[in-house]
Amino acid sequence: xxxxxxxxxxxxxxxxxxxxxxLGAAASAVAIALVKSSGGQLVPAAVPxxxxxxxxxxxxxPADATKVQGAVHGTLGTRSGFExxxxxxxxxxxxxxxxxxxxxxxxxxxHFERSHGGVPVIDPLKFELLIHGMxxxxxxxxxxxxxxxxxxxxxxxxECSGNFRGxxxxxxxxxxCGLTSQAExxxxxxxxxxxxxxxxxxxxxxxxxxxxxxxxxRSVPIxxxxxxxxxxxxxxGEALRPEQGYPARLFLPGWEGNTNVKWIRRIEVGDKPxxxxxxxxxxxxxxxxxxxxxxSFDMDARSIITFPSFPQQVEKGWIEIRGLAWSGxxxxxxxxxxxxxxxxxxxxRLQEPVLDKAHTYFRYLWPWDGxxxxxxxxxxxxxxxxxxxxxxxxxARGRDMGGYHLNPVTAWVIKGDxxxxxxxxxxx
Amino acid sequence: xxxxxxxxxLLCVWLIAMTSCGSSPVGTAAPGKLATxxxxxxxxxxxxxxxGHTASASYIDSIDIDIAPDGKGLPAxxxxxxxxxxxYAVKCAACHGKTGAEGPFQKLVGxxxxxxxxxxxxxxxxxxxxxxxxxxRAMPFNEPGSLTNAEVYQLTAYLLHANQIIxxxxxxxxxxxxxxxxxxxxxxxxxDRKGGPEIR
Numbered sequence: 001x002x003x004x005x006x007x008x009x010x011x012x013x014x015x016x017x018x019x020x021x022x023l024g025a026a027a028s029a030v031a032i033a034l035v036k037s038s039g040g041q042l043v044p045a046a047v048p049x050x051x052x053x054x055x056x057x058x059x060x061x062p063a064d065a066t067k068v069q070g071a072v073h074g075t076l077g078t079r080s081g082f083e084x085x086x087x088x089x090x091x092x093x094x095x096x097x098x099x100x101x102x103x104x105x106x107x108x109x110x111h112f113e114r115s116h117g118g119v120p121v122i123d124p125l126k127f128e129l130l131i132h133g134m135x136x137x138x139x140x141x142x143x144x145x146x147x148x149x150x151x152x153x154x155x156x157x158x159e160c161s162g163n164f165r166g167x168x169x170x171x172x173x174x175x176x177c178g179l180t181s182q183a184e185x186x187x188x189x190x191x192x193x194x195x196x197x198x199x200x201x202x203x204x205x206x207x208x209x210x211x212x213x214x215x216x217x218r219s220v221p222i223x224x225x226x227x228x229x230x231x232x233x234x235x236x237g238e239a240l241r242p243e244q245g246y247p248a249r250l251f252l253p254g255w256e257g258n259t260n261v262k263w264i265r266r267i268e269v270g271d272k273p274x275x276x277x278x279x280x281x282x283x284x285x286x287x288x289x290x291x292x293x294x295x296s297f298d299m300d301a302r303s304i305i306t307f308p309s310f311p312q313q314v315e316k317g318w319i320e321i322r323g324l325a326w327s328g329x330x331x332x333x334x335x336x337x338x339x340x341x342x343x344x345x346x347x348x349r350l351q352e353p354v355l356d357k358a359h360t361y362f363r364y365l366w367p368w369d370g371x372x373x374x375x376x377x378x379x380x381x382x383x384x385x386x387x388x389x390x391x392x393x394x395x396a397r398g399r400d401m402g403g404y405h406l407n408p409v410t411a412w413v414i415k416g417d418x419x420x421x422x423x424x425x426x427x428x
Numbered sequence: 429x430x431x432x433x434x435x436x437x438l439l440c441v442w443l444i445a446m447t448s449c450g451s452s453p454v455g456t457a458a459p460g461k462l463a464t465x466x467x468x469x470x471x472x473x474x475x476x477x478x479x480g481h482t483a484s485a486s487y488i489d490s491i492d493i494d495i496a497p498d499g500k501g502l503p504a505x506x507x508x509x510x511x512x513x514x515x516y517a518v519k520c521a522a523c524h525g526k527t528g529a530e531g532p533f534q535k536l537v538g539x540x541x542x543x544x545x546x547x548x549x550x551x552x553x554x555x556x557x558x559x560x561x562x563x564x565r566a567m568p569f570n571e572p573g574s575l576t577n578a579e580v581y582q583l584t585a586y587l588l589h590a591n592q593i594i595x596x597x598x599x600x601x602x603x604x605x606x607x608x609x610x611x612x613x614x615x616x617x618x619x620d621r622k623g624g625p626e627i628r
Binding site for chain 1: 482493
């Protein structure tokens, strides 16, 4: 964002300067300059001569916002320059700033990302989805075709199954589990397309293939296709972001992120899994007795307190503990919060809507007495599953436990001076 | 098809899908799940919307590049580890190391039981066909999809040999590749988590 966005462009987009502006300019030594609006066009802006020079990137604040005209309206909205929301990118992924969210919808530009060959540019007019294999009629659907079918929308989370980091105190929710996000996804149910092509009665799996540089593939049991799989082309009311698979992706509610193949170009229906690289050598996890668990699709229930969290500082007195809870198997039915290092647990309030396979916001009001302690949350879903501790996971999976599908109770240490630190979980 | 007929048709399709998944250890769908809010009411739908067009066999062939564990999809051609060594040195070693064990990216070589902590082809990959499929679709990283079928066979042979799974002279082709027994195969088990109170 350029600092000029925060100046006060005059309405009228350069055609006419209002009398009031000129009067205002005369009255308070305001200069008129051409600046770029948030929409990119040059517009005249009243620039108060007395405005202090701001640090690069920070908004310029007038001495009295009631005495100068505000910004004109651009073709795109902008985030306040005071809000420094950022994904944390690596070469292959980018993490959502969970600690900055006030609700359950992840702003589209802050949705986590993961790719295996970068983000491709796909021309929506040339997009085609082929469905073939064990079908009566192999068919090709253009994006326009997909959009003509009856459509559905649902709000659901999407989480990478490799979504736990926990080796040091100085970690934010974004660092620990920022590879989860939530959007309203719109598209055509895969079952609708299955009706069109006619699925062979003996088909049990399908292969989903992307058109990225990895031409990434995953095998998916066909029941998921009939149950709630979607070919999504909408995200939070607009087209998918390129990073989320523009123009269309597979969306499998509650299932590990990697199976939600982006930039989808092909679905092959068959009767066995294909044993692709991602479902054999990558998204599998060592468990007890030297075994390796495969096709671990469901994301187990999980929660995290996002406030207070590192690096925030709290004060003695009332604190509203806040966070997110979710389950890939169904609805959140309960979130419990402990403020005494796990000795006692109290029920948090859940914010509606509490949706199936969706991030759910929870709150718990807590009078902090100023003494050092630990706070943590744990969720229970409608299958009766309660989020485990790391020790419980280790007991179940053994010391060689792999890094996928880790959903341990996450605790924050509150120091006597109000500092908040993550309580590290080391298991190797 | 009238609405009632359509209903029974869909019910049959669904029951068959459920039944056939029942034999698969990963099937987790419960019958009530079909009636979720996200599932459209199809009662007044036509049997087909007639959107989209039939795919030609040549179009399907042009993008159907997957290789199944039984070898379905493998093209003609063959390669040996000796041939693959040259291709590996030119196109792969920069990322995966001189012998495949060094990295910096994705250490590929490390036989079952050796001291490497990396998940390698030798100690972690359960199917040899996956090698062919993945190398052809996604490698090399800086020029994905550029290898010839013969080069892919050669590299597959090279990597299997480097992981002490085949000898240097074994010819890898559509017939022999699916027969290669991978050391890690027996370690793989299907997901046993199923919700409920138990931690798995």
